[in-house]
Amino acid sequence: QFVSQYMWINKKADGTSKESWAPSPPSLPWLWNGMESYERQGPRIFTTWAKACGGFFSVKLGQRRILVVNDGPLVKSLLVEKDQYNSSRVVAGGTEIALTDNGKTVFSAPFTLYWSRLRRSIAGAINTTPAAWFNTLFDTQSEKLIQAIGQAASSNVSGDQLRGLVDLVALETALILVMEQSQVDPEVMVKVLDKVAALEQEQDKIWTQYTIFRLPVMPLLLALRNIFLGDPAVRHRNDLLTHFVDWTQENLAAQDKTSRGPSLSHLLSAISPSKNDPEPEQLKQDEIIINLMHLTLHSYKYLSTALFNMIQRLATLPDMQDRLQQEEETALARAFVKESLRYDPPARAFAHAARVDQDVDWCQQKYRLDEDAEVVVNLDAIHFNPDYYPDPTRFSPDRFLPAKHTVSILDENENKLPAHDHLAFGVGRRLCQGSRVSEDFLTVVLARLVKAYSFAGGNTETVHRANGVWSWLGREETIGTSITFEPRT
Numbered sequence: 480q481f482v483s484q485y486m487w488i489n490k491k492a493d494g495t496s497k498e499s500w501a502p503s504p505p506s507l508p509w510l511w512n513g514m515e516s517y518e519r520q521g522p523r524i525f526t527t528w529a530k531a532c533g534g535f536f537s538v539k540l541g542q543r544r545i546l547v548v549n550d551g552p553l554v555k556s557l558l559v560e561k562d563q564y565n566s567s568r569v570v571a572g573g574t575e576i577a578l579t580d581n582g583k584t585v586f587s588a589p590f591t592l593y594w595s596r597l598r599r600s601i602a603g604a605i606n607t608t609p610a611a612w613f614n615t616l617f618d619t620q621s622e623k624l625i626q627a628i629g630q631a632a633s634s635n636v637s638g639d640q641l642r643g644l645v646d647l648v649a650l651e652t653a654l655i656l657v658m659e660q661s662q663v664d665p666e667v668m669v670k671v672l673d674k675v676a677a678l679e680q681e682q683d684k685i686w687t688q689y690t691i692f693r694l695p696v697m698p699l700l701l702a703l704r705n706i707f708l709g710d711p712a713v714r715h716r717n718d719l720l721t722h723f724v725d726w727t728q729e730n731l732a733a734q735d736k737t738s739r740g741p742s743l744s745h746l747l748s749a750i751s752p753s754k755n756d757p758e759p760e761q762l763k764q765d766e767i768i769i770n771l772m773h774l775t776l777h778s779y780k781y782l783s784t785a786l787f788n789m790i791q792r793l794a795t796l797p798d799m800q801d802r803l804q805q806e807e808e809t810a811l812a813r814a815f816v817k818e819s820l821r822y823d824p825p826a827r828a829f830a831h832a833a834r835v836d837q838d839v840d841w842c843q844q845k846y847r848l849d850e851d852a853e854v855v856v857n858l859d860a861i862h863f864n865p866d867y868y869p870d871p872t873r874f875s876p877d878r879f880l881p882a883k884h885t886v887s888i889l890d891e892n893e894n895k896l897p898a899h900d901h902l903a904f905g906v907g908r909r910l911c912q913g914s915r916v917s918e919d920f921l922t923v924v925l926a927r928l929v930k931a932y933s934f935a936g937g938n939t940e941t942v943h944r945a946n947g948v949w950s951w952l953g954r955e956e957t958i959g960t961s962i963t964f965e966p967r968t
């Protein structure tokens with residue numbers, strides 16, 4: 480592990496020399512390398528470096544070497560066509576290790592027979608849920624947000640207050656989707672939100688960041704601290720887990736089938752055999768609970784971030800509100816959601832790691848990609864490529880209205896046709912399993928909100944947060960400001 484984390488072996492298995500690393504940004508400071516710039520700017524700094532080094536480059540953040548991909552077709556080649564070689568995950572840093580119980584959740588688990596049962600069950604739970612059940616849920620949750628805004632002390636809702644309301648609705652939606660919990664006391668939800676915030680603060684701390692970026696000596700110092708004082712990330716995680724233990728036990732004690740179909744807790748605790756796996760070893764109780772918790776937190780945090788981003792932006796666009804409000808169908812609302820996920824994806828970068836040493840072909844050159852090296856997909860560059868998204872810095876939902884003659888952002892595009900898709904939900908084997916449900920949820924909430932209120936104010940400036948409880952790459956969110964909501968009569 481030490482060798483793979485701190486040193487790279489320069490020979491191939493056959494004894495010949497490996498290719499060189501892809502070009503790196505010039506003049507980065509010794510030891511820290513690109514770490515400080517990344518911490519300040521997030522993935523936007525990758526786009527700056529891409530201008531100097533090209534669409535595929537290599538950089539060290541601290542002592543963590545990553546390979547950054549800024550080009551859709553190269554993403555396809557590495558993470559879709561060679562997905563069996565490039566779909567593992569490196570779990571690093573106290574909070575990520577604690578939250579995944581050292582790589583045991585779906586977000587980090589490898590693609591072995593044992594863990595593939597987990598993915599099958601999650602997909603099964605989502606796919607067997609009738610569309611009508613989702614429609615009712617999304618209508619109810621939209622109504623709750625509309626009412627909560629209406630009950631706010633004044634029609635001018637501050638940024639923080641709106642974020643709190645969006646957080647509550649997103650957390651409740653996630654709890655219903657994943658944990659089947661539709662009656663959670665709002666006070667308990669506030670406690671859960673506070674505990675997530677405490678976990679995130681832990682991830683923000685400088686020593687956690689130093690470990691993530693593999694600065695020498697830090698892992699040793701942290702291990703010593705944990706021996707004498709305990710690991711704060713584990714403490715916060717266990718604090719959160721108490722709720723999930725209770726909810727899972729409640730679910731398992733209740734009837735298996737509801738109007739929705741089998742519950743995720745039941746599916747995970749009694750996995751049915753596939754043809755390759757006639758007698759599956761069942762997941763252990765602690766693995767089930769940590770997965771349910773991670774999935775709930777992922778769903779909550781991303782739905783909340785995406786929804787808050789959208790409301791803030793829509794508040795700045797009165798003409799778009801008029802168009803949306805007149806719409807019978809939801810095609811424009813859906814296009815708005817897609818454009819918002821292109822423009823402001825909650826995860827502006829995500830990483831898959833290589834399972835084997837290999838060469839990468841890029842611009843008639845071969846570059847090395849070693850086992851355990853991380854391939855980081857930089858959406859900040861890919862989602863703003865003018866060859867796929869004409870006039871890319873203009874926020875324009877119309878580009879996602881159904882049209883002929885479009886391409887995928889993952890395909891070569893000699894004719895410069897517009898793209899019909901985005902990568903906010905990832906790609907390849909690790910593609911987000913909640914992508915369809917999430918886009919549906921966001922579309923319904925947006926369409927209903929704009930029919931209930933006209934709103935003004937809002938702010939579209941975003942900020943990079945180091946704390947993504949599921950990933951060292953953090954997340955990007957709108958800072959937000961107050962919005963005035965006027966009920967439509």
Ligand code: HEM
Pocket residue numbers: 585586587598601656657774777778781782785825826829830831903904905906907908909910911912913914916917
């Ligand atoms: C706006 C909302 C959401 C966004 C932006 C989002 C985004 C993402 C991203 C970027 C990944 C990593 C993909 C990769 O590494 O290629 C991911 C993974 C995942 N997401 Fe989501 N997600 C959202 C909501 C949800 C919801 C609601 C669920 C389920 C109820 C869900 C389930 C998953 C699962 C299971 C994975 C792990 C896939 C794997 O590694 O096998 N997501 N998501």
